[in-house]
Amino acid sequence: xxxxxxxxxxxxxxxxxxxxxxxxxxxxxxxxxxxxxxxxxxxxxxxxxxxxxxxxxxxxxxxxxxxxxxxxxxxxxxxxxxxxxxxxxxxxxxxxxxxxxxxxxxxxxxxxxxxxxxxxxxxxxxxxxxxxxxxxxxxxxxxxxxxxxxxxxxxxxxxxxxxxxxxxxxxxxxxxxxxxxxxxxxxxxxxxxxxxxxxxxxxxxxxxxxxxxxxxxxxxxxxxxxxxxxxxxxxxxxxxxxxxxxxxxxxxxxxxxxxxxxxxxxxxxxxxxxxxxxxxxxxxxxxxxxxxx
Amino acid sequence: xxxxxxxxxxxxxxxxxxxxxxxxxxxxxxxxxxxxxxxxxxxxxxxxxxxxxxxxxxxxxxxxxxxxxxxxxxxxxxxxxxxxxxxxxxxxxxxxxxxxxxxxxxxxxxxxxxxxxxxxxxxxxxxxxxxxxxxxxxxxxxxxxxxxxxxxxxxxxxxxxxxxxxxxxxxxxxxxxxxxxxxxxxxxxxxxxxxxxxxxxxxxxxxxxxxxxxxxxxxxxxxxxxxxxxxxxxxxxxxxxxxxxxxxxxxxxxxxxxxxxxxxxxxxxxxxxxxxxxxxxxxxxxxxxxxxxxxxxxxxxxxxxxxxxxxxxxxxxxxxxxxxxxxxxxxxxxxxxxxxxxxxxxxxxxxxxxxxxxxxxxxxxxxxxxxxxxxxxxxxxxxxxxxxxxxxxxxxxxxxxxxxxxxxxxxxxxxxxxxxxxxxxxxxxxxxxx
Numbered sequence: 232x233x234x235x236x237x238x239x240x241x242x243x244x245x246x247x248x249x250x251x252x253x254x255x256x257x258x259x260x261x262x263x264x265x266x267x268x269x270x271x272x273x274x275x276x277x278x279x280x281x282x283x284x285x286x287x288x289x290x291x292x293x294x295x296x297x298x299x300x301x302x303x304x305x306x307x308x309x310x311x312x313x314x315x316x317x318x319x320x321x322x323x324x325x326x327x328x329x330x331x332x333x334x335x336x337x338x339x340x341x342x343x344x345x346x347x348x349x350x351x352x353x354x355x356x357x358x359x360x361x362x363x364x365x366x367x368x369x370x371x372x373x374x375x376x377x378x379x380x381x382x383x384x385x386x387x388x389x390x391x392x393x394x395x396x397x398x399x400x401x402x403x404x405x406x407x408x409x410x411x412x413x414x415x416x417x418x419x420x421x422x423x424x425x426x427x428x429x430x431x432x433x434x435x436x437x438x439x440x441x442x443x444x445x446x447x448x449x450x451x452x453x454x455x456x457x458x459x460x461x462x463x464x465x466x467x468x469x470x471x472x473x474x475x476x477x478x479x480x481x482x483x484x485x486x487x488x489x490x491x492x493x494x495x496x497x498x499x500x501x502x503x504x505x506x507x508x509x510x511x512x513x514x515x516x517x518x519x520x521x522x523x524x
Numbered sequence: 525x526x527x528x529x530x531x532x533x534x535x536x537x538x539x540x541x542x543x544x545x546x547x548x549x550x551x552x553x554x555x556x557x558x559x560x561x562x563x564x565x566x567x568x569x570x571x572x573x574x575x576x577x578x579x580x581x582x583x584x585x586x587x588x589x590x591x592x593x594x595x596x597x598x599x600x601x602x603x604x605x606x607x608x609x610x611x612x613x614x615x616x617x618x619x620x621x622x623x624x625x626x627x628x629x630x631x632x633x634x635x636x637x638x639x640x641x642x643x644x645x646x647x648x649x650x651x652x653x654x655x656x657x658x659x660x661x662x663x664x665x666x667x668x669x670x671x672x673x674x675x676x677x678x679x680x681x682x683x684x685x686x687x688x689x690x691x692x693x694x695x696x697x698x699x700x701x702x703x704x705x706x707x708x709x710x711x712x713x714x715x716x717x718x719x720x721x722x723x724x725x726x727x728x729x730x731x732x733x734x735x736x737x738x739x740x741x742x743x744x745x746x747x748x749x750x751x752x753x754x755x756x757x758x759x760x761x762x763x764x765x766x767x768x769x770x771x772x773x774x775x776x777x778x779x780x781x782x783x784x785x786x787x788x789x790x791x792x793x794x795x796x797x798x799x800x801x802x803x804x805x806x807x808x809x810x811x812x813x814x815x816x817x818x819x820x821x822x823x824x825x826x827x828x829x830x831x832x833x834x835x836x837x838x839x840x841x842x843x844x845x846x847x848x849x850x851x852x853x854x855x856x857x858x859x860x861x862x863x864x865x866x867x868x869x870x871x872x873x874x875x876x877x878x879x880x881x882x883x884x885x886x887x888x889x890x891x892x893x894x895x896x897x898x899x900x901x902x903x904x905x906x907x908x909x910x911x912x913x914x915x916x917x918x919x920x921x922x923x924x925x926x927x928x929x930x931x932x933x934x935x936x937x938x939x940x941x942x943x944x945x946x947x948x949x950x951x952x953x954x955x956x957x958x
Contacts, residue, residue, distance in 0.1 A: 302847060322849030323733035324803030343851070345733030383733060406730035407738075 234356050236509035237502070241360075244280065244504055254283035257314040257515055261287045262304070263340070264320040269475055269500070270340050270350075274317045277507035286313075301325060302332055309333040314515055318342075323380075336514040338507075344378050350474055351384035353506040355392060357498040358429060361470060366393030371423055371465070373399040374433035374455065374482050375444075377406045381474045382433060386412050399423035401455060403444045404435075420455060424464040431472045432457050432483050448481055458484040462493070470495050529574035530554050531949060534566060536579035536910070540586065540900035541883035551584060553906040556949035561900055577958065579910055582943060585882055586898050587619025587907035589889040590863060591680075591787065592763060592835035594856070595621070595652070598639065599628025604840035604927045606640070609860060610649030611925040612838075614953035616861035617909035617942040620897055621650055621838075622889075625657040626684035632657035632668040634676045641677060649952060651907070653895065658683045658697055658708060664690055667697050674704045679893045680761070682709035685810055685839075685855070687745055689715045691752065698756040707759045707893065712745035712770065713737070713811050722851055724797045724812040732803065734850060737812050743769035750777045753784065761892065762786040764837055766811050768821030775830045785892050787833035790866035791857060791932050793822045799932060805846050805853035806921075807932045809837070826884070827875050832892060834884040836863040840928035857932040861924050864911060865938035872939050878913070908946040910958060915941040 243249060259278040261271050271287065278285045290304065301320070308316065309332065316337045318326045323343030330337035341347040359365055370389050376382040376398050389396050396414045398405060410416050417423030424430060435451065445451045462469060471487060472495045479485040488494055531553040538549050538561055551561035552571065590613070596604035613621055623640065625631035631640070637654050644652035656678035660666045670681055681701065688694045688710060701708055718737045723729050725736025746762060750773060753760050765771055765786045777784050791799075791809060796819045799807040807813060825831045839856025846853050863885060871881040890898025897907040921934040943958040944951055 301849060320849065322851045325849035327802060328847075328849055343733050343849075377730075380733060383731070407725050407736055408727040408730055411727045412730070 233352055233506065233509045233513060234359060236512060237352070237356050237505040238360075240505040240508040241502065243508070244501070249280050250282060251280065252282040253512060254278065254281040254515055254519075257283045257518070258312070259283045259285050259315045259317060259511065260308055260311075260313040261285065261317045261340075262308065262319070263287075263289045264301075264318075264325070265341070267319055267341070269503075270319065273500070273503040274338075274340060274507050276504050278511055280504070281508055281511055283511070301329060305329045305332040309335070314518060315511060338510055338514065341380050344380050344383070346384045347380040348384050348388075349503070349507055349510060350381050351388040352510070353499055353502040354385055354431065354472060354474070355388055356502040356506055357472065357495050358470075360502070361495060361498065362428070365389065368394045368428040369397065369426060370394050370429040370431060371397040371399055371427045372431045372433065373420070373423070373457065375404045375435045375439060376400050376409065376433065377404045378436065378439065379433050385431065386414060397423055397427065399455070401445055420461045421464050424461060427465040427469055429470050429472060430457060430462065430465055434474065434476065435478060435482050437478075452481055456480070456482050456484065457487060459487060462487065469493070472496060472499060474499065529949070530559075530571075531575045531577065532566065532571040532573045533577045533579050533584055533910070535581055536584035537581060538562070538900065539583050539879060539882060541879040542887040542899040542901075544879050545900065546879060548581065551900070551908075553946070553949045556906055558900060558902055558904050558906050560902060577910075577944070579958075582910055583913050584908060584910050586886040586900055587909045587945060587947065588617050588863060588885045589620040589622075589893075589895060589898050590618045590836050590838065590860060590885070591622040591833060591889045591893055592789070593621040593623055593838040593860065594626065594840065595623045596840055597627065597643065598636070602927075603842050603845075606643050606652060607647055607649065608925070608927040609838070609840075610647060610952070612858070612860040613650040614945045615925050615942060617864045617911060617945050618860050619650060619907035619909065619945060619947045620653065620895060621860070622653045622655060622679060622893060624684045625655045625682065626662060630657050630662055631655065631678070632660050632662070634669070634672055637673060637676045637678060648950070649947070651897070651947060653677065653679045653893070655679065655684075655709065656681045658688055659693065662686055664688050664693060667693070667700055670697075670701055670706050671704050674706055679895065680707040680709050682763070683711070685711055687711050687713050687715050691748065694749070695752050695756060698752060698758050698760070702756070702758045705759065707761055709761045709763050710745070710749055712742050712749065712762050712765065714741040714744045717741035717744070721812070722808060723800055724814050726797065726815060728797050728800065732800070739767045739769070739814060739818060742767045742811060743773055746770045746773045750782065750784065753782055758783065760784045763835070764789050764792065764811060765831065766792045766814050766822060767818045771821055771825040771830050775825070778830070785832040786830070787835045788822050788826070788831050789835060789837035790859060790863060791837075793819060793826060794866050794869060795819070795932060803850040805848060805850050806857065806930050806934065808850060808853050808855055809857055809932070810855035823870070823875055826870060832884070833889045834863070834867050835889070836860050838926075840926055841930045842928050846930050857930055858924060858926045858928055859931070861926065862919055862931060862933055862938070864909070864942060865940040866933070868913065868940035869938065906946055906949040909942060910944040912941045912943055914939055917941055
């Protein structure tokens with residue numbers, strides 16, 4: 232349903248006049264406890280294109296400080312009667328904790344290493360629009376899966392949509408018992424990419440590269456970075472995705488990332504706005520219909 | 525109510541785990557001590573006493589001894605005090621508590637020990653004993669004054685919820701403690717493996733996106749300590765053991781003749797990691813709730829005697845410390861008031877006989893920590909609990925008497941309700957009609 236609605240919003244976003252008044256009079260607060268440029272901008276663009284009033288709040292501080300103020304912040308904002316809260320937080324489960332305390336709709340824009348549902352939706356939309364379907368595809372998610380909310384949300388959604396999911400990573404970057412997610416797990420790109428339709432690369436955080444989880448950037452790129460050679464193990468027309476921001480030369484070869492025939496990376500950004508418009512639309516439907524009645 | 529008075533408990537099911545006694549009879553308290561008890565007592569005539577309590581056939585047993593409690597006084601009185609914990613203890617049938625040294629200031633000095641002793645003397649509520657810190661400031665670097673603290677009344681030594689990780693310091697502490705025949709208590713969890721973790725490592729932690737603590741962190745700590753203990757000798761105790769492998773290591777060490785014991789807490793035999801569900805921070809404890817296989821291993825170790833003691837691990841935390849994202853929430857649950865029914869579940873679920881289940885919280889901690897009480901014996905302090913073995917009720921956090929309400933068992937139906945709790949002959953709590 233979200234994907235179908237989003238299809239329409241892709242068209243709206245490509246028009247010269249991109250704005251509608253669907254959400255006129257409604258307030259959306261983007262509440263980000265973690266720095267984010269692209270996700271916040273994407274949510275902001277989505278809300279504005281639907282005619283909503285948008286307020287951006289970035290509450291970046293030490294993790295203890297964050298924890299102390301989370302419920303208080305929720306209560307404070309709730310008193311301002313936002314219709315939708317878009318929340319990003321560095322702790323797994325924090326968005327759910329906050330959503331228990333507020334009256335309006337809450338959209339999870341990423342919580343710790345738990346979930347990032349709109350990212351999974353936009354990835355699904357990008358694949359569906361390029362390939363025409365999700366069912367029956369084999370998708371390999373590669374890189375820092377242990378610390379990735381993108382991976383967790385994508386595993387769930389892709390499986391619901393009928394795709395087969397593989398995980399490829401060095402063992403230190405795989406979550407314990409990953410095989411219990413109903414996926415195939417590989418620790419080498421050659422085996423893992425064999426016959427794959429979609430290669431989804433994940434960002435490797437800089438602080439995890441220097442000896443704690445992998446020995447060095449160059450060793451990581453050598454064995455787990457995606458270049459033309461490794462991509463050749465996959466199906467001849469396999470597509471490349473990345474949730475961004477990319478570390479060129481760390482997890483993905485720069486030239487490959489820009490290859491419009493093989494890379495879906497720019498589509499992903501475009502779909503992001505459309506999917507978020509669809510989420511805002513659907514979540515405020517009861518409100519708008521109730522208001523009219 | 526007077527300490528000097530004579531109180532007769534009639535028509536009681538007398539239970540003494542130390543001797544296996546289980547008969548219907550009476551018990552006479554005189555001057556705060558057990559004067560006499562048994563099936564024969566008062567058979568032939570009404571007793572001449574100040575007060576008669578008709579137990580109506582309910583169970584009368586030694587009061588519970590909880591050897592792992594955080595009272596938060598001195599230092600964090602907004603979470604709990606000796607008085608509020610005593611309220612919880614009295615409603616839970618606990619007559620003796622042993623307080624961990626992680627107060628503020630830390631119990632690594634005789635003066636802190638004496639402060640707590642004085643406070644509990646003044647209150648005349650639940651009996652309070654203290655651990656001494658094993659190392660100064662619980663910092664794991666320098667051995668605390670084990671001799672002086674023992675003389676002042678410390679019953680055992682531990683670095684509380686921290687593992688004493690430095691092998692050299694621990695080995696010295698083990699050797700030194702022998703001079704005073706002191707009991708050392710370890711929180712067995714390899715700190716480098718546990719660092720940053722907030723729950724048991726495994727499928728659920730991966731799904732929730734929470735950093736895991738691998739179960740192996742426990743057995744690594746236990747095996748290492750046992751190696752050191754084999755060299756130094758001495759009395760050693762592992763607190764809250766939670767894994768099959770850790771318990772197997774202790775089982776083998778006992779067979780090999782080491783003077784080692786261990787305990788677990790109710791949440792490790794009554795819950796597994798699934799209690800965390802959707803980031804329920806009230807189920808965040810240290811060590812973490814484990815897998816179902818490990819939980820079953822804990823039950824088996826209780827049944828075969830590998831686990832000697834059950835302690836509540838009472839760790840009160842206020843809302844501000846618990847209503848946080850799971851990563852930031854404090855570790856620990858309250859447990860004084862729910863200890864008895866959860867231990868009785870081992871009997872109701874047919875894992876242990878009634879007296880064997882009660883032994884885990886009476887005579888066995890009394891023996892290991894060398895405490896008075898824990899037994900029905902003539903001349904022993906009249907620390908008693910009268911309880912209805914079968915009475916079903918539901919644990920509700922808000923109704924707990926602890927200052928903090930962070931129970932992991934909210935909503936859980938249990939069996940076994942305390943009717944009267946007696947310390948040195950004085951009833952600290954009595955349900956209506958008892």
